[in-house]
Amino acid sequence: xxSVIGVNLPEQSYQIAVVAGGLDDLGVWMSRLxxxxxxxxxxxxxxxxxxxxxxxxxxxxxxxxxxxxxxPAGERYKTLKSVQKIYDVALENRLERSSTVVALGxxxxxxxxxxxxxxxLRGINVVQVPTSLLAMVDSSVGGKTGVNHPQGKNLIGAFxxxxxxxxxxxxxxxxxxxxxxxxxxxxxxxxIIWDAELFDKLEAAKRLDQLRYVDEExxxxxxxxxxxxxxxxxxxxxxxxxxxxxxNYGHTIGHAVESLTGYKLVNHGEAVAIGMVAAGxxxxxLKMWKSEEAQRQDALIxxxxxPTQLPSGLDIDAIVDSLQTDKKVKDGKVRFILPTQIGAVTxxxxxxxxxxxxxxxxxxxx
Amino acid sequence: xxSVIGVNLPEQSYQIAVVAGGLDDLGVWMSRLxxxxxxxxxxxxxxxxxxxxxxxxxxxxxxxxxxxxxxPAGERYKTLKSVQKIYDVALENRLERSSTVVALGxxxxxxxxxxxxxxxLRGINVVQVPTSLLAMVDSSVGGKTGVNHPQGKNLIGAFxxxxxxxxxxxxxxxxxxxxxxxxxxxxxxxxIIWDAELFDKLEAAKRLDQLRYVDEExxxxxxxxxxxxxxxxxxxxxxxxxxxxxxNYGHTIGHAVESLTGYKLVNHGEAVAIGMVAAGxxxxxLKMWKSEEAQRQDALIxxxxxPTQLPSGLDIDAIVDSLQTDKKVKDGKVRFILPTQIGAVTxxxxxxxxxxxxxxxxxxxx
Ligand SMILES: NC(=O)c1ccc[n+]([C@@H]2O[C@H](COP(=O)([O-])OP(=O)(O)OC[C@H]3O[C@@H](n4cnc5c(N)ncnc54)[C@H](O)[C@@H]3O)[C@@H](O)[C@H]2O)c1
Ligand SMILES: NC(=O)c1ccc[n+]([C@@H]2O[C@H](COP(=O)([O-])OP(=O)(O)OC[C@H]3O[C@@H](n4cnc5c(N)ncnc54)[C@H](O)[C@@H]3O)[C@@H](O)[C@H]2O)c1
Ligand SMILES: [Zn+2]
Ligand SMILES: [Zn+2]
Numbered sequence: 001x002x003s004v005i006g007v008n009l010p011e012q013s014y015q016i017a018v019v020a021g022g023l024d025d026l027g028v029w030m031s032r033l034x035x036x037x038x039x040x041x042x043x044x045x046x047x048x049x050x051x052x053x054x055x056x057x058x059x060x061x062x063x064x065x066x067x068x069x070x071x072p073a074g075e076r077y078k079t080l081k082s083v084q085k086i087y088d089v090a091l092e093n094r095l096e097r098s099s100t101v102v103a104l105g106x107x108x109x110x111x112x113x114x115x116x117x118x119x120x121l122r123g124i125n126v127v128q129v130p131t132s133l134l135a136m137v138d139s140s141v142g143g144k145t146g147v148n149h150p151q152g153k154n155l156i157g158a159f160x161x162x163x164x165x166x167x168x169x170x171x172x173x174x175x176x177x178x179x180x181x182x183x184x185x186x187x188x189x190x191x192i193i194w195d196a197e198l199f200d201k202l203e204a205a206k207r208l209d210q211l212r213y214v215d216e217e218x219x220x221x222x223x224x225x226x227x228x229x230x231x232x233x234x235x236x237x238x239x240x241x242x243x244x245x246x247x248n249y250g251h252t253i254g255h256a257v258e259s260l261t262g263y264k265l266v267n268h269g270e271a272v273a274i275g276m277v278a279a280g281x282x283x284x285x286l287k288m289w290k291s292e293e294a295q296r297q298d299a300l301i302x303x304x305x306x307p308t309q310l311p312s313g314l315d316i317d318a319i320v321d322s323l324q325t326d327k328k329v330k331d332g333k334v335r336f337i338l339p340t341q342i343g344a345v346t347x348x349x350x351x352x353x354x355x356x357x358x359x360x361x362x363x364x365x366x
Numbered sequence: 367x368x369s370v371i372g373v374n375l376p377e378q379s380y381q382i383a384v385v386a387g388g389l390d391d392l393g394v395w396m397s398r399l400x401x402x403x404x405x406x407x408x409x410x411x412x413x414x415x416x417x418x419x420x421x422x423x424x425x426x427x428x429x430x431x432x433x434x435x436x437x438p439a440g441e442r443y444k445t446l447k448s449v450q451k452i453y454d455v456a457l458e459n460r461l462e463r464s465s466t467v468v469a470l471g472x473x474x475x476x477x478x479x480x481x482x483x484x485x486x487l488r489g490i491n492v493v494q495v496p497t498s499l500l501a502m503v504d505s506s507v508g509g510k511t512g513v514n515h516p517q518g519k520n521l522i523g524a525f526x527x528x529x530x531x532x533x534x535x536x537x538x539x540x541x542x543x544x545x546x547x548x549x550x551x552x553x554x555x556x557x558i559i560w561d562a563e564l565f566d567k568l569e570a571a572k573r574l575d576q577l578r579y580v581d582e583e584x585x586x587x588x589x590x591x592x593x594x595x596x597x598x599x600x601x602x603x604x605x606x607x608x609x610x611x612x613x614n615y616g617h618t619i620g621h622a623v624e625s626l627t628g629y630k631l632v633n634h635g636e637a638v639a640i641g642m643v644a645a646g647x648x649x650x651x652l653k654m655w656k657s658e659e660a661q662r663q664d665a666l667i668x669x670x671x672x673p674t675q676l677p678s679g680l681d682i683d684a685i686v687d688s689l690q691t692d693k694k695v696k697d698g699k700v701r702f703i704l705p706t707q708i709g710a711v712t713x714x715x716x717x718x719x720x721x722x723x724x725x726x727x728x729x730x731x732x
Binding site for chain 2: 010011080084087091118119121123144146149151152155157159
């Protein structure tokens with residue numbers, strides 16, 4: 001089943017296509033958009049080795065003049081310096097306003113390639129071809145692009161929408177299992193904050209971490225619904241004025257856990273999983289959410305192979321302190337996204353610190 | 367006479383205030399905009415020495431928390447490296463989404479501060495306080511921001527609109543005379559492409575280069591009409607789809623002259639002056655423009671103290687070749703903006719190369 005999701009924004013609308021094997025048709029999809037003839041493919045060496053040749057072939061097939069730029073893999077290379085490398089290749093190949101950057105990779109590649117496209121000649125086209133689950137359901141949708149500052153993640157960036165997003169679920173077969181599970185945390189998030197039916201489907205699926213090998217059909221459906229959820233939210237609030245904050249469900253405590261463990265021990269998806277368990281428990285404590293539903297959430301997280309407890313040794317006071325320094329803090333108040341039922345959340349900055357502590361204590365490994 | 371010009375864009379509208387002595391009221395103007403309490407003033411040492419104290423006082427007067435960042439003066443410091451310095455100061459002072467960058471300076475400061483604001487936290491507020499004539503009538507209006515790539519000017523940047531522009535004509539008194547004349551080239555440009563009445567006023571004024579000392583009233587009027595002209599054009603075409611190209615009147619050959627003289631011998635305004643003379647002559651040759659009107663243009667340029675002839679030693683073939691590599695070339699065809707009457711231009715890519723050569727030959731110093 002192929003799906004095409006429309007993302008409708010005031011200034012620009014674009015489509016997300018979810019098509020198994022679609023990578024080989026990338027050029028054909030793009031040729032409908034009447035872009036200029038020059039394309040710069042940005043990737044990393046690992047991904048380019050696996051999918052570069054097919055991508056180039058698909059682009060050349062329809063007559064694009066293609067150049068490539070591979071950047072070192074890994075979050076620590078998500079820097080202005082890497083973006084400068086993209087600029088250099090763009091200049092070398094005389095990219096024009098009508099030219100297109102194709103981001104072939106996970107969120108790291110997508111964020112950098114998107115930012116380079118946003119800022120080269122004050123904005124050239126970008127097409128996202130996400131290859132990690134997280135990039136498919138999260139980073140490639142919504143138009144956030146950017147890089148890290150030595151002292152903080154994603155501090156430098158721009159809102160810049162792609163012209164098109166092509167999701168080929170079959171490339172997920174080569175994604176390392178831990179990365180796949182990490183992406184699943186965001187999928188579960190959409191089930192809780194927006195799409196109860198998606199949640200039900202995830203709950204009903206048997207081997208969630210094996211999906212990409214055994215049930216491409218269901219996987220495609222899950223990808224499409226996840227993108228739809230994010231597109232719905234972003235479409236209602238492109239520039240983060242309000243609603244978009246619900247996408248941070250699980251991320252308040254998640255970010256604290258991530259940063260306190262040095263972004264290594266616990267990855268982003270795992271941290272979000274922990275954060276969702278915590279937020280769910282807080283909502284239960286505040287009598288905003290039924291405890292049975294919270295249990296269903298936690299069971300789904302566990303089935304996916306994601307953590308539901310804090311990493312051992314993590315200090316609860318350190319977590320609570322860290323919440324205060326988060327980007328999302330407004331006037332010193334920590335903002336939480338809390339479920340009220342599966343498929344719906346509310347935003348509040350009225351969570352007492354002792355409730356947070358109590359919930360976190362329950363989540364310590366015994 | 368104070369003027370307030372409204373710039374109306376689909377996504378955001380803002381005002382340009384032209385107020386003699388207005389610098390001291392900067393804070394009061396800004397406080398109407400309901401911005402966050404943190405302000406970062408970006409400037410260069412020369413300008414900051416002259417106007418920094420007054421600017422800081424005006425901001426503190428209404429309660430802003432102000433930090434500053436001065437960057438080395440000069441086009442060659444319009445780089446990502448300088449922008450990174452702004453990022454560092456932004457981080458140090460914990461600027462938030464609601465915070466504001468105030469650009470106090472010429473086009474170099476304005477372009478960098480604007481780009482830093484466009485990309486810090488994916489966009490914080492920027493207020494332009496242009497101090498050079500060129501920045502007042504050109505770079506601070508229209509939302510183009512950016513920096514140079516080692517191999518090309520303004521290749522890296524973003525379209526990003528300010529929240530407010532404050533023009534205080536009295537700061538022009540300290541602008542070096544050659545910089546003042548350079549800015550006048552853009553003013554004359556608006557007269558030719560858009561505002562015949564502005565042209566008449568310039569023609570009627572006696573001592574154009576002395577205006578800032580002797581007739582602040584007329585100067586204010588000229589500033590306001592110039593900004594209005596640019597705002598009109600930009601308002602009709604924010605992202606350079608079509609009409610905005612007319613702002614490049616005089617810039618086609620101007621850019622070639624600038625780049626061939628290494629951006630030193632001839633400055634931007636002088637090159638534009640030369641380019642306008644050339645474009646005018648081309649239009650006359652092609653029987654699109656009355657020769658008497660072209661003569662009026664050239665006389666006004668001369669009265670301003672701007673050049674009307676090519677710098678000696680400049681090779682005509684080199685100019686014609688250089689036109690081909692310009693950013694604005696489309697499908698190998700050089701695009702010219704040609705006057706049809708004072709106050710109106712047309713865009714064409716149908717200028718025969720031998721007409722260009724012939725006109726340039728006439729403009730060689732004999
Ligand atoms: N822009 C946004 O809205 C947004 C949202 C969420 C996250 N992000 C950003 O996304 C980044 C994380 O993205 P990510 O999790 O994709 O990380 P990533 O890009 O580093 O990819 C994870 C790893 O998987 C590898 N990989 C990717 N696809 C593969 C495939 N098909 N086969 C084999 N290996 C593959 C990559 O080489 C990498 O080693 C972070 O920088 C984060 O800030 C951005
Ligand atoms: N963003 C745009 O739309 C746009 C349009 C045109 C030009 N530009 C850019 O603008 C830049 C040129 O701007 P510029 O001509 O203002 O150059 P500039 O910023 O270098 O200023 C010129 C000189 O005048 C000095 N100066 C400025 N104001 C002064 C004052 N009041 N008193 C004393 N000295 C003063 C500066 O220190 C500098 O030495 C270029 O980088 C160009 O690319 C941008
Ligand atoms: Zn996330
Ligand atoms: Zn100019």
